[in-house]
Amino acid sequence: MAWTWFHRLASPPHVYRTAERLTPWFAWSAAILIVAGLIGGLYLSPPDYQQGDGYRILYVHAPSAWLSLLVYTTMAVAGGIGLIWRMKVAHAVAASCAPIGASFTLAALVTGSLWGKPMWGTYWQWDPRLTSELLLFFLYLGYMGLRAAFEDVQRSDRISAVLAVVGVINVPIIHYSVVWWNSLHQGPSVMYLGKPTMPPSMLVPLLIMFVGFTLFFAAVLLMRLRGEVLIRERAASWVREVVHS
Amino acid sequence: MTPRRRRLVLVLGILAGVSIAGGLALSAFRQNVTFYFVPTQVADGKVHPGESFRMGGLVARGSVYRKPGSLEVHFTVTDFKHQVPVIYTGVLPDLFRENAGVIVHGKMLPDGVFLADQVLAKHDQNYRPPGIHQKWGIDHGDPRDPALNAFPHRAAAQVALNAGSAQ
Numbered sequence: 001m002a003w004t005w006f007h008r009l010a011s012p013p014h015v016y017r018t019a020e021r022l023t024p025w026f027a028w029s030a031a032i033l034i035v036a037g038l039i040g041g042l043y044l045s046p047p048d049y050q051q052g053d054g055y056r057i058l059y060v061h062a063p064s065a066w067l068s069l070l071v072y073t074t075m076a077v078a079g080g081i082g083l084i085w086r087m088k089v090a091h092a093v094a095a096s097c098a099p100i101g102a103s104f105t106l107a108a109l110v111t112g113s114l115w116g117k118p119m120w121g122t123y124w125q126w127d128p129r130l131t132s133e134l135l136l137f138f139l140y141l142g143y144m145g146l147r148a149a150f151e152d153v154q155r156s157d158r159i160s161a162v163l164a165v166v167g168v169i170n171v172p173i174i175h176y177s178v179v180w181w182n183s184l185h186q187g188p189s190v191m192y193l194g195k196p197t198m199p200p201s202m203l204v205p206l207l208i209m210f211v212g213f214t215l216f217f218a219a220v221l222l223m224r225l226r227g228e229v230l231i232r233e234r235a236a237s238w239v240r241e242v243v244h245s
Numbered sequence: 246m247t248p249r250r251r252r253l254v255l256v257l258g259i260l261a262g263v264s265i266a267g268g269l270a271l272s273a274f275r276q277n278v279t280f281y282f283v284p285t286q287v288a289d290g291k292v293h294p295g296e297s298f299r300m301g302g303l304v305a306r307g308s309v310y311r312k313p314g315s316l317e318v319h320f321t322v323t324d325f326k327h328q329v330p331v332i333y334t335g336v337l338p339d340l341f342r343e344n345a346g347v348i349v350h351g352k353m354l355p356d357g358v359f360l361a362d363q364v365l366a367k368h369d370q371n372y373r374p375p376g377i378h379q380k381w382g383i384d385h386g387d388p389r390d391p392a393l394n395a396f397p398h399r400a401a402a403q404v405a406l407n408a409g410s411a412q
Contacts (some may be wrong), residue, residue: 046374050340055372080260084253121338121365127280165259169267180271182280182301184348186370198372 010087012229013238019222019229026219033212040205048202057115059206062189063213065108068136069171071101071217075143076168079161091157092232094164095147096224100217102140109133120184128177129185132170139167153232281348284327292353300329300359301348301367309343322347322359329353333361340366 008014041059048055075097082090112130113123124130143160150156178185189197190206198206233239246254281301282292292298300322308321317334320343331349341347346367351360 048372049375050368051372054339058372080256083256084249086249086252119338119340119366119368121341122363125280125365162259165256166263168260169263173267173271180275182283184280184365184367186368189370189372197370199374201374202372 010085010089012089012233012236015089016226016229016238016242019226023219023222023226026215026222030212030215030219033208033215037205037209037212040208041202045202045205046199051119054115054118057111058189059209061108061111061115062206063209064104064111065133066210067213067217068101068105068108068133069174070214071097071104072136072139072164073168073171074221075101076164076171079164082157083161083165088157088232089229091161092225092228093221094161095157096221096228098140098144098147100220100224102137102144104213104217105133105137105140109137125184127184128181129174129183132174132177136170136174139163139170143167283324284322284329285324287329287353288327295352297350297352299348299350300331301346302329304341304343304345304347306344322349329359330357331359331361333364335362335364337364338366340368342366 037059042056045056047053075094078090078093078097081087082094109130112133116125117123143163146163147156147160150159175188177183178187190203190210230239230242281299284300284302286292287300302322302324305321305323305328308319310319312318315334316336317332318337319330319332321328321330323329331351333349333351341364346369348365348367349359349361350363350365354360
């Protein structure tokens with residue numbers, strides 16, 4: 001009884017229809033929050049005492065970096081579930097995550113680089129935080145490359161899932177790189193506990209952006225998942241019904 | 246053992262193995278993965294003579310001197326235990342200021358002066374509007390504190406700073 005929800009998750013038509021139903025909710029709430037967060041962050045919040053208006057790239061940079069880690073963790077967990085329970089839908093989730101995560105990682109690297117030039121005085125340094133984030137980008141690319149290298153979907157699911165699980169070690173390294181080592185990058189600004197590092201007028205838009213980006217990821221993941229499930233189940237009769245209806 | 250449990254153990258085993266290997270590698274490299282040295286490490290001879298390296302610290306208060314008619318600038322980098330004089334010719338980043346974090350790349354000259362070919366400014370994770378320093382209590386009322394926050398050695402530096410100002 002307790003596991004019925006879990007078994008229903010393994011059913012592709014159920015997942016397809018649930019994803020279809022949930023997508024607009026996530027997409028619209030993400031759109032509203034991101035617009036609100038951008039207005040708050042770019043217009044309503046005060047400039048920084050040292051960086052002036054330049055710090056405002058934080059409102060895109062920090063949520064992108066957070067998503068780059070969250071998406072990878074999602075991908076690794078989904079890959080692990082797919083390996084252990086042989087759940088095809090979990091592999092479809094992992095496969096859908098990779099391009100989204102790679103995009104967020106690239107966004108974090110590019111916005112960070114553009115922020116670094118005026119403030120630090122450099123676009124790029126081989127600093128622990130920057131290097132480990134670049135490694136994350138290559139992990140995503142490697143994952144996608146590995147998937148593409150196999151004709152057989154099941155084979156590519158399993159082998160790429162092992163890569164995703166092994167690569168998850170990089171996630172805590174990225175997060176703690178600024179604590180463990182001397183780094184050019186500053187420490188984390190948003191902590192679960194501890195003193196706030198910015199006043200509410202700056203923090204609230206940032207938190208709104210974090211939630212908005214996360215919901216955006218959920219919406220895009222569900223869209224990609226539907227496509228992924230359709231391709232994988234193309235021989236099934238329910239897919240024919242969906243396509244012809 | 247069911248096949249599913251065997252796969253569970255296998256995945257957890259991979260995860261544990263990779264974590265242990267990663268942890269060992271990181272602790273072994275801990276000393277080597279250093280983006281910059283602080284002046285105390287330089288004074289302790291952690292850097293080979295004649296080698297290019299990065300040095301991080303605070304720009305000592307009142308130490309910045311700009312040579313008139315050129316881009317040459319002299320300043321002192323300190324970690325409140327040791328100080329190193331630095332010479333640099335070029336454009337400084339926006340956030341370069343006295344008592345703020347800085348990372349310089351270059352070489353030690355035989356006379357103990359650091360000749361920098363690159364100067365990077367380091368800022369901390371605190372953001373606030375201009376002019377409300379004490380209002381919401383992140384910086385203990387000391388305007389020098391934000392700069393110290395940029396460095397992991399801030400606790401020691403803070404102690405040194407307080408000892409210095411008490412004299």
